[in-house]
Amino acid sequence: MWLVIFTERDKNKLPLTSNKLFDKGGEKEQEMKFKISLIMITFALVGIIALRATAGNSLFFGDPLPGLTTAQLNQFDAGKDEFMEEETVADGLGPVFNGKSCAECHSSPTVGGDSDTTETRFGTITNGHFDPLTQFGGSLIQSKGIGGEPDATCNIAGETVPAEATIKAKRRTTPLFGLGLVDSVPDQVFIAIAQLQKRFTPETAGRPNHIEVATGQAVGKFGWKSQVPTLKQFSADAYLNEMGITSPTFPTENCPQGNCGLLAICDSPPDPEDDGSGVQAFTDFMTFLAPPPRGPITRKVLAGEVVFFGLGCAACHIPVLKTGRNSITALDRVKFFPFSDFLIHDMGSLGDGIEQGQANGTEMRTAPLWGLQARKRLLHDGSATTVTDAILAHDGQGAESKQRFNTLKAKDVTDLLAFLNSL
Helix, strand or coil, rough: CCCHHHHHHHHHHHCCCCHHHHCCCCCCHCCCCHHHHHHHHHHHHHHHHEEEHHHHCCCCCCEECCCCCCHHHHHHHHEEEEEEEECHHHHHCCCCCCCCCCCCCCCCCCCCCCCCCEEEEEEEEECEEECCCCCCCECCCCECCCCCCCCCCCCCCCCCCCCCEEEEEECCCCCCCCHHHHHHHCCHHHHHHHHHHHHHHHHHCCEEEEEEEEEEEECCEECCCCCEEHHHHHHHHHHHHHHCCCCCCCCCCCCCCCHHHHHHHHCCCCCCCCCCCCHHHHHHHCCCCCCCCCCCCCCHHHHHHHHHHHHHHCCCCCCEECCCCCCCCHHHHEEEECCCCHHHHECHCCCCCCCCCCCCCCCCCCCCCCCHHHHCCCCCCCEEEEHHHHHHHCHHHHHHHHHHHHHHCCHHHHHHHHCCCCC
């Protein structure tokens, strides 16, 4: 929030740039370009602070947050055990599912990370609107069935994309490092960031994905479309949709390929299959999971940071955020460095066509760049194998930054990649 305060209080204390620097004259245009320059300079200063604050960080991937109490460390360890535990049919696995444990997909470079696993979502357009085809089990495919399990109650296979689907998208597993910090940022901060972007950089401004919850609306932060507002809901959602296990948060079972009649035959454990303790354990693990460590900070990395800001990347990949007040000391008013605004942006052809919450088919969440050094595949569908490929795939509101990237000198490209690969 101090960023807004700085901009409004100090803008009149700094000299305006000469009109000769602008393609068109006029006080209004001069003022707008001044504001844009000021906001980018401010982001740059924040980014430099972020670099220096994280240099020498000795945390390893998968470590707990520093500063946790003994009781909180025990919660972290117990949650990690639950995260790694394989579910069985007797536990409520299935009848259709994608994995038997959370760690089956969140495993690289260690437990809590991502993986090369991709899942499939599908849908179509009906009467001009996105239709997830829930009557066929959409939009998420559960690719496995309990038919092959030793304690299976029936012979059921995984789901397939129905012929009626005209939209098909792949989604990669997202890493979970540091998400307790993200969860602890007040919703109003993301709303303020969106307002700031709309005012100063409207061409690339994002917006929050407001999600309906029991108490009204909340800002989504998690998932490729920011379609999930809290880590607890994220945990319960994954328990149901990835493993087929119901909980008090989501007590209704998914119908295999939309056929609810199969539940009476193939889903014997009573709902909810988890009493809420499993969901809470997953939440504890993710809440206390530390952010990814930074790589070495070299001269090339520092030079690459300047290129990063010059391209306009930091307008969406915001370097630093700060948590709100929290009863947990390790999460209380902590600065952290995700390089994301967690807003949804129109990415044009890079969008996957799926709609979730208020996010339309071309909108995607700004992917956090922290931990980039450990990722083997990039973008929501894993189609990029290098950072360069991911940059060149940017479209829509990211197209202008891509175009600037294409004009860089070879040294600037090398420096930029060194910076990104240090995250």
